[in-house]
Amino acid sequence: MKTRRDFIKISTAGAGAAAISFKAFGSKGFGLFESKIEGPASDEDLTPYPTYCEVCFWKCAAWAYVDKSGTIRKVIGNKNDPHCNGRLCPRGTGGVGMVYDEDRLKTPLIRDTRKDGSQYFREATWDEALNKVADKMKEVKEKYGPEAFGLFNHGTPGGQFHHLLKAYGSESNAEPAFANCRGPRSSAYFSTFGAYVGSPENTDIRDTKCLVLIGSHIGENMHNSQVQEMSDAIDKGATIITVDPRFSTAAAHSNHWLSIKPATDIALLMAWIHVLVFEELYNKDYVEQYTFGLDYLKDHVKDMTPEWAYGITTIEPEEIRKTARAMAGAAPSVIIHPGRHVVWYGDDTQRGRATAILNALLGAWGKRGGFYFPEGVSVPAFPHPHFPEPKWTWKDWNEGRYPLATMGITTEALKASVPRYNYKHQLKAWLVAGTNLPLSMPDKRLFKEAADAVEFIAVMDTMPMDITGYADVVLPEATYLERYDALRASPNREPNIALRMPAIEPKYDSKPGWWIAKQIGERLGLHDYFNYDDYSEVIDWQLKQLGTSLEEMKKVGVKKYPRKSGPLYLGDDEDFEFNTTTGKIELYSVDFADHGFDAIPKYTKHPEPQPNYYRLIYGRAPMHTFSRTSNNPNLFDLMSENSVWVNPKVADLWELENGQEVWLKNQDGAITSFPVKVRVTERIRWDSVYMVHGFGHSNKKLSRAFGKGASDTEMVTNVMVDPIMGGTGMRGNFITFLTEDPVMEGKEVKA
């Protein structure tokens, strides 16, 4: 069926073939003639420029080293930066590959239709592309009001567009980072402690004596300073307890690995609470002074014994008791890690609450080795007129169905774009900045329906990600090493700011995000909101307000400020008012009760795999960030495709061999577009399979990543929505194996 918007692979066969043949003959054939031997460059011959990394969201400050020919040779962490302590992760180190990836978006592109009706992208000038976006924004504003123009964003460049849309009159924005990732944890910790865990998390792993990881695979998720601190904790002999159905890297480095049956975590957490409460191992003074609802809790968990949990989780009662005692022994220097990607089964906020309650019982919040009080620098906004008040925002799409959501919910934004859902307020056009929706959103059918329903999509990205195939206008953004961006001012132990400045001029005809936003703004008559010629003026102004200057920051990259909010930790018996309804840490959540939700978490049984089906567990590899780095030449070398981990018993049953290619089919009949190699390994349970997220790209223009591995997202069609904050639980999907190439109708990727 022809849709209004055909998926276009930004590609011409000729260009792809040329690239391949260049590679094949690029190395000097017979080696008869010597090329210049380029050894390592001496640091003295390189010029460092300050930046902070944009390959993931951790935003480590770094130096980009540029040689005399204007080539970035390497990116090295800034020693003064608390996000990285001078050590970038592989993605940061390989960030240079993002600049020199020859598949980058090079010029603005506009969707056009040939005489035969087929659609294609034609190269356009910036003027034409920007006019097109601005004209559409004007049109939407007139027809539906500015609120109908939605924004999907992620990362730093999204901020520039957020500013643009607010100036234009819309707050219809959503980022996958909330409802698809860490939203439940935000709501859980806010309802318990009246504070967010933030990013970087305020976990004091450096000084902890006991770290508990539940489905959080630190080391495979390369959250830099956390990985570093966990390593320090191992050196210091901290006890590490990992709960994971998979033998993760963290599990391998742990003192206790609890190989839990998937989807039963809350039962384990409640049993731990039971042991702490009924063996009276909890931190009595702390609980007495700071918490509310112990009696409710005690009553609630009285039957949730380790023996009860054993029947659910398959973890031996003695192991549950032993680990609970280990936590209590280390308290208050103990962390039940809140996790990051926590959208699993739709009761995720409650699971987050259970970890928060454990942390509270152990007295870890506000204590050394537990959770410190972070502090950030408040960067003043560059002067601009007040933003117009939108008539409705992301909160109003569904009339407040998910009352405790604190940010726009991406799936709700998609539903608000599809008329048949009949939402009170509907989106008619999108801007997408820095997020690859087809691979980051569950339920691909919903995404496609929504993308097809809206009148206009503009995408800003550095790479021809799958999302660009749905765009009407593609805006090629300069990479983070080629542009100024907003100052980084994330809260940390010490307040600090970090500067990002261009190390080289933008390659090709790409432009910085701030420039693109400003140009659109100017065309909309919003000059007063963009009252500068270059973003460095904004930064310089802000830095001067903060007692420094662009000049100084160019030399240091990172600047630290003394704390103003008080010490990192609670003093002994110090009075403290928490930002909750009761002013205390709420073991019993008054807010939840008021909204009709369970005030204390309870275990609910979730669906289990049918015969011949296996639960799909997905996760991350340390060398990739979601789907955005798969084509990075440096990181592609480290890991070029994912595999599906299969227990040897299952492999025997299916006669699968290591390295064999299979297609996956899920409970709803969805089939992966590409085959994926089997890895037969003991590291996964026999009732589950595991895949690294972010592979299986279907845009051919990604010459390396195209068709490599399979996309786990394609297998996530069952979304278990968290009623509290709208989180999209994705772990309730089950797959089976197809050993023959399934011939699929409309399999768009084989074209």
Place this chain on the structure above:
Amino acid sequence: MKEELFVSGRNIPNIDPYLNIWHWQIPLYLFLGGLAAGILFFAGFYVVRGKADKMRTTVKIAPIIAPLALVIGLGALFWDLKHKLFFWQLYTTIRLDSPMSWGAWTLMAITPLSFIWVASYMKELIPGWDWKLEIVNKMEAWVIKQRVAFAWVMMILSIILGVYTGILLSAFNARPLWNTSILGPLFLVSGFSTGLASIIWMSKDEKERKKLGRIDLIFIIIEIFLIIHLFMGFRAGSETAIEAANLFLGGQFTVSFWVFVMVIGLIFPALFETLEIWGMHIPKWLPPVMILFGGFMFRFIMVEAGQITRYLY
């Protein structure tokens, strides 16, 4: 279950498959080196024994192959070098620890020698041949006068060359299949056998052929014995050596080795040569061709198989 895999690096296209960097060039080079060594040894041998005229093909005709084989072999080696324009660096140093260096210098000596040997018989082989240059004619006369001394030098060098073709591999202790000192004598014997086979093929003299055939039979028997010994050594060795031997005893090279090398290359020719001695009529080209084929396959398989035997992973 034990699992060992590369997480990053190494399993990328330009590294791991290409660690098997030697393909057909090196085995061809080893084969032709051994063949030339065999021919030159027997040419020298019969000159020293004073039987140059009885063994005409051995001493005068077959050596024509030797310089050709050496040049083609060196060509194959050069083809295999990845940094070709730097090949002269071989002759800036003598490295006693390096078989490759030994080989380079041996070839440097024996290749010109083989040319001189062939040249010195040109007048005998082609009536009316004239070098047309007085100095060359003078040198020729000198060479012919010193023939026996040349023969001795050539015999010694050809033994070094023959052994070298095996030691080149056996010096690599990282490849368990190669890392056995039997490879030196084994390749020497095998090389001499292929050399003999070429002469037998070329010779039209029944007596000469019979004589050489008998010697060749002895060489084949020694070779078979050495191969059995090789496997006995592996089987009694470390785990990596046992794994190496298993490539030929049930592993992926079993069929190719036993069929091409043992049966076609050694057992059948030995059988045919024995039958011939007993007076049965065997096509004269058949045993030599089988030996030559077997000799090349032996080196090819040893080089291929050796490169996949290793200590780790």
Place this chain on the structure above:
Amino acid sequence: MRYAMAIDTKKCVGCGDCVVACQTENNVPHGYCRDWIVERVDGTYPSLSLELRSERCNHCDNSPCVRCCPTGASHIEEGGIVTVTHHKCIGCGACIQSCPYDARYSHPDGYVDKCTFCLHRVQKGQNTACVDVCPTKCLYFGDLDDPNSDVSLAIKDRAWKVLAPEAGTKPQLFFLT
């Protein structure tokens, strides 16, 4: 002086940062690497153990690659660092065949290339690029003859092993177990 490296397999998470840091520091072309990560899993679910090893040239005391090099391109620098002089290398591959660790590869420009222990940095008193970047600080570099060097301290109170000791190369990479 004897340079060596220790790798703590109990802290390594196998992220590959050492591999990519080496690539950018030493201009190693895409598709090639001088160091790599090996994962080793033993046991049956759920009784499992996992070892992660960041591997590279072992800069052996008894280095077969140097011995078998016909031109002297492979040689030993001060402190036992094994390197290749590019303009002396003929690309014969003998050293690649002689290395039990497969630590050498054929560079697209023809010569054989390998880990240099970042000689250019070490000579200036810096650590190697991989050691400096490692987020888990599981790599230790230094002079074994100096009892207070990072590597000496790292192996002092820990059990360690070397790889393929039976190859007799006296490797200088110590894996803390």
